[in-house]
Amino acid sequence: MSAPLLEAQNLSLRVGGRTLVRELSFRLGAGEVWCMLGPNGAGKTTFLHTAVGLREAQGGALRLAGRALVDWHATDAARQRGFLPQTFHDAFSASVLESVMLGRHPYLSRWQWEGEDEREIALAALAAVDLAGFERRDVLTLSGGERQRVGLAALLAQDAPLLLLDEPVSHLDLHHQVLVLEHLGELARARGKGVLFTVHDLNLAARFASHALLLTPQGVVRQGPIGEVMTEAALCAAFGHRVTRLEAAGRTLFVPE
């Protein structure tokens, strides 16, 4: 068995003197879809930023495909893991196609220009997020949800084995939320990708994730298969709000009080 795509060992995260995550250990393997749940400010984004290498951990270790995060060369790391930030700040005009082809950056050599191959990969990625025909649009003219899907398309074009997504469906309408998460699940099943996404919608989490990380305000993280983590008691403790778990229409549903 090969090394897990992402492995945390006794990981501790602190921001501004406040401990967000205490002694977190888990292994994310190929073909698994993990959701990360927790109240605002619990450390979901902080964890993702640490896993991408945007900040340092305050204790413990993170390994990407068996190798310590700090030992990865920037380009190699970009071929191994992709990251979707929570928001996009575009200061300048750019076409949608250019924005998606950024995902091919780690694969091009220094003097190489994007060619027909990159174009085809980008167009396929756009089709996967239901943005076919948008390639000539300017990103500054897009709606928030469309911009988020362009970001997702760039992540798909990057085609890394591990996908880390910070609230990938926060700006999307109902139809596209399901479409995007279904596509991520398909990538995990059919192509062995590992997926870790943060989300606030418990029903989407329960429907599309195989595993869950539940962050609590106390810094303790519950983790494991989705059914074991997403219990009424655990969710209530984490969010400080009572949640009822129902089985209906063949799905598990969570209804807040």
Added chain:
Amino acid sequence: MRRALSIWLTLAGVALAAFAFALAAGSVRLAPLELLQALSSPGDSLTGEIVMRLRLPRALAAFAVGGLLALAGALMQVLLRNPLADPYVLGLSGGAAVGALGAMLAGLGAFAANLGAVGGALAANLLVFALARRDFMRRQAFGALDASPRLLLTGVIMAAGWGAVITLMLTLAPEARLRGMLFWLMGDLNGAESWAPAMLVLAVALGATYPVARDLNVLLRGEALAHAFGVRVAPLRRTIYLVASVATALAVTTAGAIGFVGLVVPHALRLGLGNDQRMLLPASALAGGTLLLVADTAARSLLAPQQLPVGVITALVGVPVFMVLLMRNPGRT
């Protein structure tokens, strides 16, 4: 790639035409044949002297300075991820001006003024780097909180400080020196014969930034995203700050603080040709050089023998042209 090449060739052609115009125009007008003669055998005529000793060095200096300013402007706009950035936004020209005006105020000669400009630009540069060193040195950006706003604010405040010192110097300056100081502030290529250092730095700056131009495309989308796509953000930002600073310092030392070129040339090219830095950086250098060359030729020949400050010409011509470009493309900025 092929498109970029044809853009560069077109701009280079326009630059050559601008050179021919600059060498032929002036108080002694030359016909095309006379110009060719003066260039091919400069030694044996008065026109040869004028072209080779006066006009060619000045034209080369104008082209190099314009190229440096436009390139530095394009780089600053990427570094700060701000369309309003120009080569002077971090206070470099202010530092240079304080150095140069200080030398003029003390009654020292042109050489001392140049030395003062270099020293001032260097001091301003180091000061911003020291104040914002956390943004430059830290291993990685911190998520969505880009470093750029703080760096920009540091520079803007420094520029305000330099501006106060400049105003103080102008207030204290005796009448006789005021005119020279004002010309320096507005930017002036009169007597700028030392084109070689500026041209050399232009070549080096292009050579240093062209290989990382695709990384700059990614950096333009934000530091967190650039990091995710495999760009080493902190070293890249240090490199472009260094290159843009040296380019600006040399431009200002050669010709004073000529405004407008560094802000508007990269934007005009983006509006017309797109925002791929691989195309844009060389194109900015060519177009900026051409713009300043044409403007300087107009500055010295419109009201000849009276010379106008070239910065006034670039702004007077550039503002309406840019406005037309901006209005024609309402969807793009």
